[in-house]
Amino acid sequence: MGIRNKLFRREKENGSERPPTREGSPPDRLQCASPLDVAQATDIGRTREINEDAFLTLKAVVGTSDPPSPLALLIVADGLGGHAGGREASTTAVRVAARALITELLLPILMNETREMGRRPIQEIITEAIISANQSVSQIESDAGTTLTAVLVADHSAYAGHVGDTRLYYVTDGKATQITKDHSLVSRLVELGEISPKEAQSHPQRNFLYRALGQDPELEVDAHLQRLAEGSYLLLCSDGLWGSVSDQEMLEVIYEAPSLQEACNRLIDLANERGGDDNTTVVLARINY
């Protein structure tokens, strides 16, 4: 008994130790609550003729563990090219990436056969799924391309891979942090302090991406890892949203909307009110505990 107490005496000076029990784990009566909520919306906007955004959301709650753990796949792709090629590129990319991620990642987790998956790291699987999507998009007959951002939410972590300027934000504690880095020329110039974010909005090369699917057989994918706090959100959106709605406005909508779906709808409305000159897609996930 004495030994056990000693074992779990917390070393107060050593702040880097993680406490043995997870903070914020739900009291018993909330075992039936949903650990993760997902909502999504897409809109053609006010000036375009086709919606070249494509997306996929898939959510599962695995009740075989205690507490039940959430599992979700969120993917958004924004087709480039201006012709119908953009739509074909984005839908192909989403389908191919989703297929690989579901087969190689979601299924083993769901079937609790993580040893099968265990051979290959999560981020490698995500990167390879996006590279597969790149190959499929490259085979389309035009030189259309697409962005792609794919996020796997498992338990309290989000693993993401992305190419392009479709953004993933992590919203917690009243702050929105952009997780993905835009692969756009202007973003690099802002990063280097060459131009201000305001100048970036109207820069003539603001739509120029130096990395996208369907442009090059060799593709580098950016990987991200974000631990998720209780009550936090993940926002995945195409440039139709972030190009005309500020981070602060996004925050307000998310926190004030009566429901997650309502938040998605309102964000799209905002983008349309600002001119709607691009397609807009929004995916929102909330981590409940």
Place this chain on the structure above:
Amino acid sequence: MSANDRKRSLLDRLKSAEPPQKPADETAQPPGESAPPPAGPPSDVPPAPPEDRGPSVVPDSGGRDDEFLSTGDVLQQRYEIRKFLSKGGMGAVYLAKDLRFPTVEKLVAVKEMISAIRDSVTSRISLETFQREATILASLSHVAIPKVFDYFHQERRVYLVIEYIQGTDLESLLAEIDYPLPQDNVVNWAIQTCEVLNYLHNHKPSPIVFRDMKPSNIMIRDEDQRVVLIDFGIAKVFQSGRRGTMIGTEGYSPPEQYRGIAEPRGDVYALGATLHHLLTRRDPRKEPPFTFQEHPIRDFNPSVTPEMEAVVMRALAYEAEDRYPSAEEMRRDLLAVLGTSQGTAPTRPSREERTPVWSFVCQHEIRSSPQVFENAVYFGSYDKSMYCLEASTGEERWRYATDGGIVSSPCVWNETVFFGSEDQILYAVYTRTGRIVWTCPTDGKIRSSPKEGYDHVFFGSDDHRVYALSAKSGQELWRFDGGGPVRSSPVVSGELVIFGSDDGNVYAVDVQSGEMRWKYQTDRAVQSTPTMAHDMAYVGSTDFSLYALDLDNGWPVWRFRTKGRVISSPWVSGNVIYFGSNDHHLYALDARTGTLLWKYATKGSVVSSPRVSNGTVYVGSADCHLYSLDGETGNLRWRFPTGGPITASPAIGAGLVYVGSTDHAVYALPTEQGD
């Protein structure tokens, strides 16, 4: 000689790397000739138009019938269109025959600018651009610049007639081969390019900035293999202090050009970017902008000499004042590169001589890391003793003799130092006097270093077990069977004890009960000690990879492959994880995603673990040196030679870095800032 033969001969010439015949400082042609007579029929111009660039058929203009000229069209009753050559941003370029010279085949290039352009944004500046090119070109006279023959309007379009350069541009050339261009050729072309840039920058009354330096604008003329600069469309007369619009080709343009500043040193940068592309095959338009410094040429093309790499990298300095102040100075350095033979060893920049504050010699190799605690340094030696020395002077306080070599590192806690020996026993010895407190026998040699947590000591043994003992009394709490010898040290984090085994698994065991929570299988023995940070356990394997495992469930989040076994234990500082590999490198990766930040090549396996203090990384190598590197960039600060391979990790304390070597000595060296 057909065009294909000509192309092939250029490639053949590449392989035999003949420099051009003319001397480098040839004077420019006499100025002021507006319609010069042909310089004699070029001997290799065939009667039929050559199959150079572009298709021989005028391209489909997509429904706009009048967009392009057709073969046979005649402009100004003088220029007969032979074929379409290429399409630029402003309009098309055609090959035409000058009918004024009916008996000879005088070929010219006709550049056309279509005034009715679909995109209203560019149409306004297009005409200005075109006129500018014409004006600038007409005022120039240089062997590497196409001559202007004529300029006129016809049917709402504007035309520029310039010298037709028959040859291959460097972008097309690179596309035809699949290896980087040989350094000698590139240096020759670069020297000639610097000459013409120098001419432009020294132009009177005002310097001309080319602004569009890139491989496709450097043509190698078939006739004499000389460089010709083409496409003066956006060249501009330099006006210091004036800012214009951003213009240029992404990827090659210098940072200040995006702010509208176009000055001669920008051309130097763009030439550097061009050379970087030619020597590495990495197209800067496909990479994040301004990342050249992160991709040294020799990483991609080791046949490039360090001198050449240095010239290109200086041209690519981010700030204009750090670059070559002129193309002429760059040319001089390039001439020097041409003079150095291949294989000259790069001169090592002189480093501050690092003298140890003290050193202590014992009777055998020191393979384990020292521990520094309260002015004392503890370390074990293969001579079977554990030593305690005064940290600032190296004076011996005591030594404790065991019956086996000590290869594990000691652990200090509460006036006790714990260490294992190859005599199979774990010792707990009083720090002040070196007297024994307790011992714990096991059934195998102990090579793993003990670690303390929650007043307990955890360590592994070659008898396949991991033991948890009370630190005070040595009483066993639990033992766990690891399936194979456990040489890596167990690490305590939260509720878990994590360690690797020679059976290839990484185990996570409950610290309280010794029950397994998860395990992760790698392909080979795991001898490196895990490090915990960011909710992950990082551990290297002899399967050549470093793994990042989720602490909760053991899922592999990412893996980084090296070319050698990873025995070194990683070290995390902030968002960066450092570790060594038997492939001789020390690596620095982003701890969350495993992306490579930099790597440093030593000359021997890096078995020891790095330590970071105040932004400096210290690590030993089997090449006998202790290295001190800048943690952010991987640049070498200094290195200290010892008499034998270093397998032990350094320890830092009291303003000194301590390291043991297999030359039987422990050294204490001053750190960068004496922290």
